[in-house]
Amino acid sequence: MNPRGRYAVVGVGNTAYGKLAGRSAMSLSVEAVRNALADAGLRPADVDAVLTKAPTSNFTMLWSAQVAQAVGIVPQVTATLDQAGASNIGLVGYAMWCIETGQCHTAVIVYGDNPATGSRATYARPRGEGAAYGMFGVPPWYALIAQRHMHEYGTTSEQLGAVAVACRKHAAMNPGAQFQSPITLEDHHASRFVAEPLRLLDCCPISDGAAAIVVTSAERASGMRKPPVYVLGIGQGHPAWDVPYRSTLTTSGAATSGPMAFRMAGITPADVDVAQLYDCFTIVPIVTLEDYGFCAKGEGGAFVEQGRIALGGALPLNTSGGLLGETGMPGMQLIVEGVRQMRGECGGRQVPDARICVVSGQGGVMTTHATLVLGKEVP
Amino acid sequence: MATDVTERPAPDVDEENAGYWDSLRRHELALQRCADCGRFWSPAGSFCRWCLSDRWSWERVSGRGTLYAFTVVHQVYHPAFREAAPYPAAVVELEEGPRLLATVDCAPRELRVGMALEVGYRDLPEGFTLLAFRPVTGGTR
Numbered sequence: 001m002n003p004r005g006r007y008a009v010v011g012v013g014n015t016a017y018g019k020l021a022g023r024s025a026m027s028l029s030v031e032a033v034r035n036a037l038a039d040a041g042l043r044p045a046d047v048d049a050v051l052t053k054a055p056t057s058n059f060t061m062l063w064s065a066q067v068a069q070a071v072g073i074v075p076q077v078t079a080t081l082d083q084a085g086a087s088n089i090g091l092v093g094y095a096m097w098c099i100e101t102g103q104c105h106t107a108v109i110v111y112g113d114n115p116a117t118g119s120r121a122t123y124a125r126p127r128g129e130g131a132a133y134g135m136f137g138v139p140p141w142y143a144l145i146a147q148r149h150m151h152e153y154g155t156t157s158e159q160l161g162a163v164a165v166a167c168r169k170h171a172a173m174n175p176g177a178q179f180q181s182p183i184t185l186e187d188h189h190a191s192r193f194v195a196e197p198l199r200l201l202d203c204c205p206i207s208d209g210a211a212a213i214v215v216t217s218a219e220r221a222s223g224m225r226k227p228p229v230y231v232l233g234i235g236q237g238h239p240a241w242d243v244p245y246r247s248t249l250t251t252s253g254a255a256t257s258g259p260m261a262f263r264m265a266g267i268t269p270a271d272v273d274v275a276q277l278y279d280c281f282t283i284v285p286i287v288t289l290e291d292y293g294f295c296a297k298g299e300g301g302a303f304v305e306q307g308r309i310a311l312g313g314a315l316p317l318n319t320s321g322g323l324l325g326e327t328g329m330p331g332m333q334l335i336v337e338g339v340r341q342m343r344g345e346c347g348g349r350q351v352p353d354a355r356i357c358v359v360s361g362q363g364g365v366m367t368t369h370a371t372l373v374l375g376k377e378v379p
Numbered sequence: 380m381a382t383d384v385t386e387r388p389a390p391d392v393d394e395e396n397a398g399y400w401d402s403l404r405r406h407e408l409a410l411q412r413c414a415d416c417g418r419f420w421s422p423a424g425s426f427c428r429w430c431l432s433d434r435w436s437w438e439r440v441s442g443r444g445t446l447y448a449f450t451v452v453h454q455v456y457h458p459a460f461r462e463a464a465p466y467p468a469a470v471v472e473l474e475e476g477p478r479l480l481a482t483v484d485c486a487p488r489e490l491r492v493g494m495a496l497e498v499g500y501r502d503l504p505e506g507f508t509l510l511a512f513r514p515v516t517g518g519t520r
Contacts, residue, residue, distance in 0.1 A: 245478060
């Protein structure tokens with residue numbers, strides 16, 4: 001059975017993003033759920049599944065059960081999924097399965113965290129033997145990938161910069177974004193190296209905030225407060241092995257995840273009107289665009305140049321600013337923006353007549369990947 | 380006196396990888412090799428990465444390899460690296476197949492993917508030894 005169009009997102013909500021001192025991951029999560037339920041026109045009692053990605057700053061057991069308690073829901077299903085930044089899309093898949101099999105009918109999926117003002121131990125922790133060699137945090141590992149991509153395909157720092165410029169341009173059109181000022185390629189080039197070839201403006205910030213979505217069956221979705229946004233396709237692919245040991249650094253899980261989701265949706269990249277691609281570092285959307293088939297392998301750098309990924313270009317990318325511009329939150333904001341684009345709610349940053357949006361999530365150091373194809377209607 | 384006594388974080392040595400770290404201490408790089416399928420693997424584990432056999436032994440490798448990927452880290456994440464920054468970190472592909480995390484003993488600007496390397500070692504005052512590969516003059520493999 002092809003699940004295309006059988007499930008829909010009927011509510012989205014988020015908090016402010018940035019440095020939110022004094023706000024706990026739980027407090028932020030509850031606010032996002034409250035906003036998503038209000039958007040859907042639902043009460044907590046209308047929801048019977050609470051699904052979470054664990055806060056990275058606060059790994060704790062049974063997090064989804066704790067969130068259910070705090071929002072006053074006694075659910076049929078709780079679950080916390082650990083696919084890092086791919087978890088939010090992974091949880092959409094789990095929600096679809098639980099609805100399909102009658103275990104629940106309406107799920108809220110929420111991610112909230114406060115690594116900017118709370119603990120960021122997870123982000124700074126040494127990874128295995130890495131610390132002994134000075135490989136701390138996340139950027140040096142992505143730097144290995146970026147450098148290898150440059151070696152194999154001639155990708156340039158200017159091309160990485162084009163991703164940051166587009167995301168910051170879009171963020172400046174989003175009143176809710178953390179970064180309100182656009183940047184130029186010169187700003188990118190002038191920013192200091194963090195780990196060569198990655199400069200500061202190649203890296204997303206570490207941010208506090210939360211976002212949530214409500215997923216239900218297409219039958220239930222019709223007649224709700226907002227028009228449903230349909231799940232047309234979903235996929236995942238997990239290279240899994242640590243960076244030094246995986247077979248390639250320049251092809252990611254997107255290479256299997258994307259085609260899987262596109263096949264389910266019955267579309268090709270040419271059918272996609274707008275894309276929200278995970279951009280913790282500028283190299284990532286470049287690799288994802290290649291792996292999804294928007295261009296040939298190695299041509300992602302050229303693809304993002306000449307304004308092609310800016311609003312008004314052939315494929316507007318990360319229209320709310322993405323991780324690089326809206327907030328460094330690991331991925332839920334991309335689904336939220338995808339839904340808003342399909343509803344036509346995005347004001348000055350709305351892509352005209354957008355009917356199909358692809359969203360990606362990925363976690364670790366391109367360790368996991370998930371793809372979600374959203375549609376304004378079921379083609 | 381403002382002496383920096385901060386130590387580099389030591390690798391986590393456990394029952395599975397002790398053979399690897401001991402081989403570095405002896406300056407005789409060794410990896411696990413499967414007695415059934417003959418292949419080497421890294422990082423260390425109790426079963427062959429390729430056929431899940433538990434018949435294996437630590438075997439010395441050639442020490443010859445090429446630079447697979449590198450970065451030059453500028454950000455000071457840890458006080459022990461303050462003076463070293465910017466410093467290189469690398470993934471080296473051994474002639475035998477496995478890739479290893481390592482550093483390379485050369486100026487960062489001389490690093491090139493594909494450059495030929497030979498194994499070297501850096502004994503640290505903290506009491507452990509790291510892999511520090513050296514460029515092979517004029518070599519690209």
